[in-house]
Amino acid sequence: MRKIYIFDTTLRDGEQSPGVNLNTQEKVEIALQLEKLGVDRIEAGFPAASPGDLAAVNAVARAVKNASIIGLSRSREQDIDAAREALKGAQDPCLHLFLATSPIHRKHKLRMEKEQVLETAERAIRYAKQYFDKIEFSPEDAGRTELDFLCEVTAMAIRAGATVVNIPDTVGYMTPSEFGNIFKTLKSNVEGIEKIQLSAHCHDDLGMATANALAAILNGADQIEGTINGIGERAGNTAIEEVAMTLATRAEFFQATTSLQLKEIAKTSRLVSKLTGMVVPGNKAIVGANAFAHESGIHQDGMLKEKTTYEIISPETIGLKESKLVLGKHSGRHAFREKLIDLGYELEEEAVNAAFAKFKDLADKKKDVSDEDIRALLEEKLIDTPEVFTLKSLQVNYSNQSVPGATVSIGTGEGVVVEKTAEGNGSVDAIYNAIDAVTGESVELEDYSIKSVSQGKDALGEVHVVLKQDEVSAQGRGLSTDILEASARAYIDALNRLIDKRKSPGRRDKMSLI
Numbered sequence: 001m002r003k004i005y006i007f008d009t010t011l012r013d014g015e016q017s018p019g020v021n022l023n024t025q026e027k028v029e030i031a032l033q034l035e036k037l038g039v040d041r042i043e044a045g046f047p048a049a050s051p052g053d054l055a056a057v058n059a060v061a062r063a064v065k066n067a068s069i070i071g072l073s074r075s076r077e078q079d080i081d082a083a084r085e086a087l088k089g090a091q092d093p094c095l096h097l098f099l100a101t102s103p104i105h106r107k108h109k110l111r112m113e114k115e116q117v118l119e120t121a122e123r124a125i126r127y128a129k130q131y132f133d134k135i136e137f138s139p140e141d142a143g144r145t146e147l148d149f150l151c152e153v154t155a156m157a158i159r160a161g162a163t164v165v166n167i168p169d170t171v172g173y174m175t176p177s178e179f180g181n182i183f184k185t186l187k188s189n190v191e192g193i194e195k196i197q198l199s200a201h202c203h204d205d206l207g208m209a210t211a212n213a214l215a216a217i218l219n220g221a222d223q224i225e226g227t228i229n230g231i232g233e234r235a236g237n238t239a240i241e242e243v244a245m246t247l248a249t250r251a252e253f254f255q256a257t258t259s260l261q262l263k264e265i266a267k268t269s270r271l272v273s274k275l276t277g278m279v280v281p282g283n284k285a286i287v288g289a290n291a292f293a294h295e296s297g298i299h300q301d302g303m304l305k306e307k308t309t310y311e312i313i314s315p316e317t318i319g320l321k322e323s324k325l326v327l328g329k330h331s332g333r334h335a336f337r338e339k340l341i342d343l344g345y346e347l348e349e350e351a352v353n354a355a356f357a358k359f360k361d362l363a364d365k366k367k368d369v370s371d372e373d374i375r376a377l378l379e380e381k382l383i384d385t386p387e388v389f390t391l392k393s394l395q396v397n398y399s400n401q402s403v404p405g406a407t408v409s410i411g412t413g414e415g416v417v418v419e420k421t422a423e424g425n426g427s428v429d430a431i432y433n434a435i436d437a438v439t440g441e442s443v444e445l446e447d448y449s450i451k452s453v454s455q456g457k458d459a460l461g462e463v464h465v466v467l468k469q470d471e472v473s474a475q476g477r478g479l480s481t482d483i484l485e486a487s488a489r490a491y492i493d494a495l496n497r498l499i500d501k502r503k504s505p506g507r508r509d510k511m512s513l514i
Ligand code: KIV
Pocket: 013, 098, 138, 140, 141, 168, 169, 170, 171, 201, 203
């Protein structure tokens, strides 16, 4: 079996998804889980974008031991220098250089002729080679680049010292046969192609990112780039879990494999969804909530007779284990600890105690506490942001005949609790107006979403909000059996993160690639 290297760009291209903004701690948390998942390479960010980005890449580089850490860089010396700084401390650093090559980008964006593109890229690779053993070069918008010019660019990159040449379908324009043909052509026409690895980087604008990546594998690609849950710029990138599961499920056809620990897929997907605030659609392949749900009677009958009639992947393969042990109000610490082990959590005694207290609190409000509830409780506060504001109490007056009102009591530090009342055009609006009255912060609510963690009327509700203030945005999450309380908690969490961000300037809000 041929090994296909997995290059994860959740922290770079994935973070370019609208509304997503990960702080350093969140990036490290995701990177450590990607390491557990077994990805070979992690693109941690774009160090030249801002000092904050540089620091985040450096934190990832120092934390991860078993994957190569990559920094993105334009074909400019100052970008390369920023990446050198950011990748200090990495066990296996790699620089990812890019420059657009397609006629559209050459004419309108770069205003460069082919020769200038070749010269600029070559100069950058040769400069970088003084400092990096491993260099990946990406001819941006390779999919729409003339094939003969792409061959020329690839040959130049190899001569200059690139160790990987990545072929990005930057705008998701390719079809599988066209994209596969690029790899076939490069393999058979470029001198020295056997010395480097060829990589595929696809976007999903026409819904073909995974199909295109697989076509690249069939035509000689050694590496696939993608993100967890397929998040990324515009319609997103190739979903890594889809590629890995296709190779595992259709091994005889592809004769290729990855080194991913497939059992870590579900956990990684949940973590990325939670920290980015990007909800995974129910029908998403592999990691969607319905990916293993069988609704029709005929399918259910088939499943009961023989699972393989309608199931090509067992949920256990990706780490989805429904245990028989149902917890409730009367469950004790021992059963709770067993459940944690069953769900794959290894916690210190203190963390088990804190989680048990939260569980007891929930079991008082909810008859059966499901596995999803426990995961949500454990993963609610993965990242500790200093809590400037804390919700003490909340009261809402609602009638569809009058203006809704809310009263909140909020801890504002050093034992001071402030209470305010406000009205709004709905209960959530009233709560948010009352919180604003306490905090004095003027923020814009950019996004608000709510989902239930499990089934039933008594399910836990999870609210996700994005707040913006002076071009800086921050997301927040809140969890409660009451959606109004969850809404208040999410808003306060986002406010605390916004204040934390304000204190550490230098973190850019959105990367702009030229
Ligand atoms: O899509 C793209 O072209 C990219 C490059 C920076 C590789 O993300």
